[in-house]
Amino acid sequence: MKRHITLPSASIPVAREVDVLVIGGGASGIAAAIAAAKGGAQTMLVEQRGFLGGMGTVALVPAFCPFTDKRKPIIRGLGLQLMERMKQACEPEYREEYQETLDWVPIDPEVLKRVYDDAILESGVMPLYHTFVYDVVLSEDRRTVEGVVVVNKTGRSFIACRYIIDCSGDGDIAALAGVPFQKGGKAGELQPGSMCYLLANVDRPKFKRFLEESGDTGQLHKTVEQAIADGALPEGRKSISGLAWISDCLVGVNFGHVFGVDGTLAEDLTRGAIEGRRTAERQLQFFRRYVPGFEHAHMAASGEQLGIRETRRIEGDYILTVEDFLAARSFPDDIARNAYYIDIHLANSKSEMTFNHLPPGVSHGVPYRIMLPVGIDNLWVAGRCVSSDRAVQGSLRVMPNCFSMGQASGTAAALALRDGAGSRGISVAELQRRLLEQDVWLGEDCIPAEQQKEGSAP
Numbered sequence: 001m002k003r004h005i006t007l008p009s010a011s012i013p014v015a016r017e018v019d020v021l022v023i024g025g026g027a028s029g030i031a032a033a034i035a036a037a038k039g040g041a042q043t044m045l046v047e048q049r050g051f052l053g054g055m056g057t058v059a060l061v062p063a064f065c066p067f068t069d070k071r072k073p074i075i076r077g078l079g080l081q082l083m084e085r086m087k088q089a090c091e092p093e094y095r096e097e098y099q100e101t102l103d104w105v106p107i108d109p110e111v112l113k114r115v116y117d118d119a120i121l122e123s124g125v126m127p128l129y130h131t132f133v134y135d136v137v138l139s140e141d142r143r144t145v146e147g148v149v150v151v152n153k154t155g156r157s158f159i160a161c162r163y164i165i166d167c168s169g170d171g172d173i174a175a176l177a178g179v180p181f182q183k184g185g186k187a188g189e190l191q192p193g194s195m196c197y198l199l200a201n202v203d204r205p206k207f208k209r210f211l212e213e214s215g216d217t218g219q220l221h222k223t224v225e226q227a228i229a230d231g232a233l234p235e236g237r238k239s240i241s242g243l244a245w246i247s248d249c250l251v252g253v254n255f256g257h258v259f260g261v262d263g264t265l266a267e268d269l270t271r272g273a274i275e276g277r278r279t280a281e282r283q284l285q286f287f288r289r290y291v292p293g294f295e296h297a298h299m300a301a302s303g304e305q306l307g308i309r310e311t312r313r314i315e316g317d318y319i320l321t322v323e324d325f326l327a328a329r330s331f332p333d334d335i336a337r338n339a340y341y342i343d344i345h346l347a348n349s350k351s352e353m354t355f356n357h358l359p360p361g362v363s364h365g366v367p368y369r370i371m372l373p374v375g376i377d378n379l380w381v382a383g384r385c386v387s388s389d390r391a392v393q394g395s396l397r398v399m400p401n402c403f404s405m406g407q408a409s410g411t412a413a414a415l416a417l418r419d420g421a422g423s424r425g426i427s428v429a430e431l432q433r434r435l436l437e438q439d440v441w442l443g444e445d446c447i448p449a450e451q452q453k454e455g456s457a458p
């Protein structure tokens, strides 16, 4: 049993009172905050780092997953606008290459950080960076989050809110509020983390020639296998799935795994960061020695933290399941569509990765209810920790989906504010109409909930 101490009770200042408080500035939080502010709510976005972007910038995840179902864009709205804005802010060569690309668009993290800053400020959101939320205060009946306790360089303070959106990626706010959750698989296993990084001083034309001249699409895979056999790389992930070329001499890399890291534990994150950097250094030596075009590669940056794929899944009014995914099911309260495949990374170096694809042109609905944590009336959860089974989390977790859920939750919070309603009291039909007006795509057959035969929305 751990030793505990009791802190003296403290009086702390109320730093702010806002309509909508968004916690976490990753893809979901950015979209949630912008949508709430655009909907007329006085909105604050709290982020523990000194910049926005979540895994896409903090952990240097090198590319945006597909915005299409391989036939057409299905993630539209704010997420698509932000990605297009990043492209416009990149160098001319980058724009030329990726102008028409919607799937696997490489992330230039420094450009993206500035694009997110600007987008947040233009929409009227109040950002508060360098600030960590470590507690919540609930109403007497424990159904409402009245605000959060934060710590930052200024000290400890309280931020009061009428509505709150948990975009922490880990469901920190919902967990602190006592909402039940699941973490990982049946035996508690979690997808591994990866330390992503940027390599400068690489020669893309030479690398391309190497692949072309080998005449084998699996050449890189074989090179990795050879390096493992030589002992130059550890056992485990064989594919370098994410080589994202920002320019001909700069590439983002997502390769290799760090196992057994629970992203909600500081000790695990510490070990993960150290092990991740060691792995990245070993990979750098591999690239230099085995991969033509990488002979002079230079490690320009590694993630500020290990990339975390999976922690809590918060229990919501509905739990989206793999059956829903495979049946490409639609729901009366859909607020987005998803077509990204189920992508569950191996939990240890011997186990297999799981993939499950929907056919091109097919997507399933993402119902509003998966963002409503059970038992709390003024809280939404958006992003990789929404209410789903483990398999679906392996698909919903990617950034385009996080943007969609964020936009829907922020729009819903603004509606709730206008009506003085709880998260379950808003008109889902009006939410859907607003999302459609904001260029969100809800499927070919989407008829806002109130126009459906059965009448009222769930």
Ligand SMILES: Cc1cc2nc3c(=O)[nH]c(=O)nc-3n(C[C@H](O)[C@H](O)[C@H](O)COP(=O)(O)OP(=O)(O)OC[C@H]3O[C@@H](n4cnc5c(N)ncnc54)[C@H](O)[C@@H]3O)c2cc1C
Pocket: 023, 024, 025, 026, 027, 028, 029, 046, 047, 048, 049, 052, 053, 054, 055, 056, 058, 059, 061, 062, 063, 064, 065, 066, 131, 132, 133, 134, 167, 168, 169, 170, 172, 193, 194, 195, 196, 242, 254, 306, 307, 308, 309, 382, 383, 384, 385, 397, 398, 399, 400, 402
């Ligand atoms: C290695 C790896 C590779 C991936 N590859 C891709 C890919 O190629 N394409 C893709 O689209 N997706 C990819 N993903 C998935 C995707 O990046 C994440 O699942 C997604 O970014 C999650 O978004 P989010 O907004 O839910 O959370 P996050 O991006 O994790 O953002 C949460 C934010 O909340 C902040 N925060 C957390 N807790 C607190 C707190 N208590 N107080 C204050 N702030 C807090 C964090 O600092 C962070 O900025 C990958 C993920 C990993 C780890």
